[in-house]
Amino acid sequence: MLLVDKHRPRKLEALHYHQGLSSRLKALANSGDFPHLLVYGPSGAGKKTRIVATLKELYGPGVEKIKIDSRVFMTTTNRKIEFNIVASVYHIEITPSDVGNHDRVIIQSLLKEIGQTQQVDIAAKQKFKVVVINEADHLTRDAQAALRRTMEKYSPNLRLILIANSTANIIAPIKSRTLLIRVAAPTIDEMVGVLKHVAELERFEFSDKLARRVAEESGRNLRRALLMFEALYAQNEVVKDNTPIPPPDYETLIGQIADELLADHSPARILLVRAKFYDLLTHCIPATVILKLLTFRLVAKIDDVLKAEVIKWAAFYEHRIHLGSKVIFHLEAFVAKFLRILESYLMGMEF
Amino acid sequence: MASFFDLAGRRAVAAAAQNSAVPSTKAKDPNRPVPWVEKYRPKNLNDVSAQDHTISVLKRTLQSSNLPHMLFYGPPGTGKTSTVLALAKELYGPELMKSRVLELNASDERGISIVREKVKNFARITVSTASSTQSSNYPCPPYKIIILDEADSMTQDAQSALRRTMETYSKITRFCLICNYVTRIIDPLASRCSKFRFKPLDEENAKLRLEEIAKMENVEYEDGVIDALIKVSEGDLRKAITYLQSAARLHNPIIRPKPKKITVKSIQEIAGVIPDQTIDKLLEACELEKGKSAYSEISRLVQDIVADGWSAGQVVFQLYNKLVFNDEVTAEQKNDIVLIFSEVDKRLVDGSDEHLQILDLALRISEVLAKG
Ligand SMILES: Nc1ncnc2c1ncn2[C@@H]1O[C@H](COP(=O)(O)OP(=O)(O)OP(=O)(O)O)[C@@H](O)[C@H]1O
Ligand SMILES: [Mg+2]
Numbered sequence: 001m002l003l004v005d006k007h008r009p010r011k012l013e014a015l016h017y018h019q020g021l022s023s024r025l026k027a028l029a030n031s032g033d034f035p036h037l038l039v040y041g042p043s044g045a046g047k048k049t050r051i052v053a054t055l056k057e058l059y060g061p062g063v064e065k066i067k068i069d070s071r072v073f074m075t076t077t078n079r080k081i082e083f084n085i086v087a088s089v090y091h092i093e094i095t096p097s098d099v100g101n102h103d104r105v106i107i108q109s110l111l112k113e114i115g116q117t118q119q120v121d122i123a124a125k126q127k128f129k130v131v132v133i134n135e136a137d138h139l140t141r142d143a144q145a146a147l148r149r150t151m152e153k154y155s156p157n158l159r160l161i162l163i164a165n166s167t168a169n170i171i172a173p174i175k176s177r178t179l180l181i182r183v184a185a186p187t188i189d190e191m192v193g194v195l196k197h198v199a200e201l202e203r204f205e206f207s208d209k210l211a212r213r214v215a216e217e218s219g220r221n222l223r224r225a226l227l228m229f230e231a232l233y234a235q236n237e238v239v240k241d242n243t244p245i246p247p248p249d250y251e252t253l254i255g256q257i258a259d260e261l262l263a264d265h266s267p268a269r270i271l272l273v274r275a276k277f278y279d280l281l282t283h284c285i286p287a288t289v290i291l292k293l294l295t296f297r298l299v300a301k302i303d304d305v306l307k308a309e310v311i312k313w314a315a316f317y318e319h320r321i322h323l324g325s326k327v328i329f330h331l332e333a334f335v336a337k338f339l340r341i342l343e344s345y346l347m348g349m350e351f
Numbered sequence: 352m353a354s355f356f357d358l359a360g361r362r363a364v365a366a367a368a369q370n371s372a373v374p375s376t377k378a379k380d381p382n383r384p385v386p387w388v389e390k391y392r393p394k395n396l397n398d399v400s401a402q403d404h405t406i407s408v409l410k411r412t413l414q415s416s417n418l419p420h421m422l423f424y425g426p427p428g429t430g431k432t433s434t435v436l437a438l439a440k441e442l443y444g445p446e447l448m449k450s451r452v453l454e455l456n457a458s459d460e461r462g463i464s465i466v467r468e469k470v471k472n473f474a475r476i477t478v479s480t481a482s483s484t485q486s487s488n489y490p491c492p493p494y495k496i497i498i499l500d501e502a503d504s505m506t507q508d509a510q511s512a513l514r515r516t517m518e519t520y521s522k523i524t525r526f527c528l529i530c531n532y533v534t535r536i537i538d539p540l541a542s543r544c545s546k547f548r549f550k551p552l553d554e555e556n557a558k559l560r561l562e563e564i565a566k567m568e569n570v571e572y573e574d575g576v577i578d579a580l581i582k583v584s585e586g587d588l589r590k591a592i593t594y595l596q597s598a599a600r601l602h603n604p605i606i607r608p609k610p611k612k613i614t615v616k617s618i619q620e621i622a623g624v625i626p627d628q629t630i631d632k633l634l635e636a637c638e639l640e641k642g643k644s645a646y647s648e649i650s651r652l653v654q655d656i657v658a659d660g661w662s663a664g665q666v667v668f669q670l671y672n673k674l675v676f677n678d679e680v681t682a683e684q685k686n687d688i689v690l691i692f693s694e695v696d697k698r699l700v701d702g703s704d705e706h707l708q709i710l711d712l713a714l715r716i717s718e719v720l721a722k723g
Contacts, residue, residue, distance in 0.1 A: 024601050031600040033384035035593060041660030076462055108458055127384075145457035145504035152432070155386055167662045168699045173501075173531065176427035176590045179597050180623050185658040220658040288704050295707070304644035308714040315711035319698040 004226045007198050010064070012053045015046070016197065017190035021183065025050065028179075029057040034126070036151055036160045038136070038175065040167050041183035044221030047163050050183060051132060054161075059090040059125055066093075075105050085110075089121050091130040097138035104142040111147070115154025128159050136162035137169045144171045151177045185220035188212060194222065195229055204233050209241040217245050250285045251293060258297035265339045265346075270332055277331050287327035291318050291334060298338060306345055313337045387596045388589050391564050393433045395441055400588070401556035402430055405547045409438055416442075416492040420517060420526045422541055424533040425549025428589030431529045434549075435498050442496075444489040447481055457501035466512040470497060474520040495524045502528045503535035510537045517543055551586020554578075561591055570599045572613035579615045583622035594621050625661050630669050637717035645717045653710045663705035667695060667712065674716070687719045 009015045012022045012029075028034055039047050055063045069085045081102050086093040092114070096103035114129060133139070151160060151174075162178060164170060186194065192211045199206040214232070218225035228245055236243055247255075257273050280290050295314040299307050317334040321327050393399045396406050396413075405423075412418050423431040439452045453473045455461055474497060481491040499505070499513075517526055517540070528544060530536055552560075561577050564570075576598075584591035598613045598621055633652050639645040656666060671692050674680055680688070695712045699705065 027601050028597070031384075033386060033596075033600070035386060035597055040662065042658055045658075045660060076460065108460060112458060142457070142504055145501055148458070148501055149432070149456035150458045152389065155389055166705055168664055168705065169702055173427040176587050177593075179593055179621070182623055182660045182662075184660045219654075292704060292707060299646075304646055307644070307646040308718060311707070311711050311714055315698070315703070315707040318707050319701060319703040322702045 002227070003198055003202065003230045004223055007201060008049055008052075010053060010056060012050075012057050015050060015053060016194050017046075017186045018050075018184065021050070021181070022053075025054045025181075026057055029054055034058065034128070034159050035179040036155075036162075036177055037181050038162045038164065038167065038170065038178035039181045039183060040137075040164045042185045042221070043165055044218075044223035044225075045183045045185040046222055047183045048134075051161055051163065055091055055130060055132075058130065059088075062121070063088045063090050065089070071110075073102075073105050073109060075102050081105070090119070090124060090126070091132060093132040093134065095134040096143060097135040101140055103140055104146050107139075107143045107146040107150075111150050111158070112154070115150055115158040118157060128155075128157055130159050130161060132161045132163065134163050137164035137166055141171060144174050148173050148177065186222055188215045188220070191215035191218070191220065191222060191225055195225065198226065198229070202233075205239060207239065207241050210239060210243060214245060217247070250280055250283065250289075253280060254290060254293045255297055258294055258301070261298065261335065261338065262301055262342075265342050267336075267339065269339060270335055273335060274328070274332065277328060281328065287321045287331060288318055291321065291331060294334075302342065303345065306341060309341055310338060313341070386593070387564060387568070388592045391560075391592065393430065393437050395437050396434070399430050399434050399437065400560045401552045402434065402547075402549055405434070405549065408547070409434070413438070413441060413490065416490045418442075418492070418494070418496070418525045419545040420521070420543050421528070422533070422536065422544035422546045423527065423529045423549060424531065424536075424546065426531060426551055426587065428584075428587035428591075429549040429551060430588070431549050432500055435500070435527050435529065439496055439498070442490055442492060443481075444485055444491075447485050447489070447491060450479055451495045452498065453495070454498040454500060456499075457504040461499070461505050461509055463506070463509045463512050466509045466516070470513070471516050473497060474516050474524040476523075478523055494522065496527060497524060498527045498529070500529045503530040503532055507537055510540050514539050514543075552588045552591075553586075554581050557581050557584075557586070557588055557591060560588060561595060564592060565595065568596075568599065570595065570613065571611075572598075573615065575615045576613050576618055579618040583618065583624060594618060597621050623662060623665055625656075625665055625669055629656065629661075630666075630673060633713060634670070634673060634716075637713055638720050639717065645721075646714070649713045649717060650710060653706065653713055656709065657706045663699050663709055666709055667692065667699070670712070670716070680720070684719050684722070687722075688716060691715045691719070 012026050015022050039051060041047055052063075066086055066088045069087055071083050071085055073081050073083055075081060079102075081099050083094075083099055083106055094106070094110070096106050099106060111131060114131060119127060119129060147160070150158070160178070162170070162174070167175065167180065192208065192215055195211040195214065196206055196208075198204075199211075210232070211229070214225050214228050218228060231246060232239055232243060235246065253276055257276050260273060261269055277290065281287065291314060295310065299310055302310065313334060317330045317337070320330040320333070324330055396410055399406055421435075423435065425431060439448050442448075443451050453470075455470070459465075473495070476495070478493050478495060481489075485491055502510075513526075516524075526544070528536060528540065533541065533546070533548075558577055558581060561580060565572065565577075580591045580594055584594065595613075598617050601617060601621075602611045602613050633649070633656070636645055636648040636652055639648065674688055675685060691712060695708050698708055
């Protein structure tokens, strides 16, 4: 089992950082009533862990006995779609974005079914059941609309916890129906604290300096930091303050792309990096991740006066990725734009 | 162990509890906690705050008992659904309402085939007669009502299919369409309806309602809390009530013996308002002196803002307010700046990466400010 899972805190009291937030969730869970929540924050900040702990506070250890159900739903065009549901007696957890544009059907039928029935366990601590919806920011507008009246009408039987990285794609009527809970990424110090705790449990030789480097490298993403930390100790006999931290493969590859673009900015470059882009995309690295990492690698190595301009076009083409149909076009267009900016600058021209 | 989907088990429980399968917000069990937004949902037209014009027109139609087809539109949490439910109740009373009112919302399948069958079938049934007790207590007009709530999510085709039904059975069936954006309703439908606009709640009425609820729930709060609630909820009363209840829970939880007054700060925290200090720091970095690169400081601050999870929409909103109401920023600069905001807002709604967008926004603002 990975360290990330092995040492995941299970109770609100056991969570390491954001003590204020933990006590707020605890107060809400113990108030007898509990609002619909929209929990948002960057990935790896610990949203899910906090929610699982909150469920435990609401219902006791019974929520940890989960099983996976597979259900079949019919779309309006009579297509069958299979859908997995993680459930305890008290709650269910779903990821409707798994079925893409068919998410509305699932929201419509499943939530009503749950809303119309009561708790099985009469002795349950709460009268309502909880539905946790992962990746709520990927729900289609129709699926979100389908939640609206359900959240009001069935509120005696049903509470929702929506989990999202960002609230930008959540429609206003849903925001109006939920209490928004922001989960910030842990600070570097807080992360070092968690790593230290894990090191003690695993009897790792702990180095504060190294832990700090891991935390910084991870970009305040605790899940990533723990994976990196585990890899470090697995791959090295002795771990020292300055032991190199192996970046994930795809980052190395993106770093190479950046270096190649900077080393030779002739137009022919685009053809050469294309193969690498395809390689990344076929390994399911999201285009946004590629574009962002590449941008920040490039920006770190160019003259200050160019930085704002490069960011401007990165933001422009990243937006295109969401509107267009072929992500590779926009990645390449960004590279072409970057090369032009750099070339013009070197030749002393306006870009 | 019983399973979550053990429907037989659930039914047995339901039967044992002798409760109706359809949950009602008027919980039979008085100990059952109900969210305040539902507890204080207006029960009759008089309870609806702030929408004076709409309510007075509706009351007049109530007296004449001649209802037109209606279209309610306005932002979330302004009383649209509550009003139509209250109206239906005042027309028919709670019993007759069950057979005379069909409510369909976005959680119901409302494709074109449903409109052709379910809606049409309900529309054409002849009206059942009201019992004498019912008709002595309520107007019980001789038509039914079909409520199509959240109608913005209906496809154009489905809306088109409604046109005929609406006309053919208008003697015995009236429609009430509800939406947030009136432009999402096709013209031929909209033109058949009397339109009622629901405005964001004005401060005075929102205040009255919130104070009333706070009093009934014995909530104690420091000065300025209600004003803060009104400010952060922007005319959405549902949001304001949810914030109030959450704040009450946090300040006066059952586990803590001594209740504390709700503070303005906790309201802002609940509402996800970014501390002024954070926004000010970012703006300071944007105003870096000429010739020096603002990039490294701006990018560091933006990275923290993103890691702290502040919603990009909120960042944009607060930056905008700071800049546009700042007298030191010239009119020309403001003109340039609003263009940038428009673009970034659109991109965020399209699902663009928040980090890149906020960074781009800040760098471009910085450029405009540097132009002096
Ligand atoms: N005008 C109002 N007067 C009194 N209470 C209101 C009013 N508007 C909203 N509320 C409160 O907010 C809750 C939600 O209102 P309602 O369901 O009518 O909103 P809506 O306009 O239908 O919003 P949406 O567009 O999100 O569906 C109500 O239960 C009530 O507590
Ligand atoms: Mg409504």
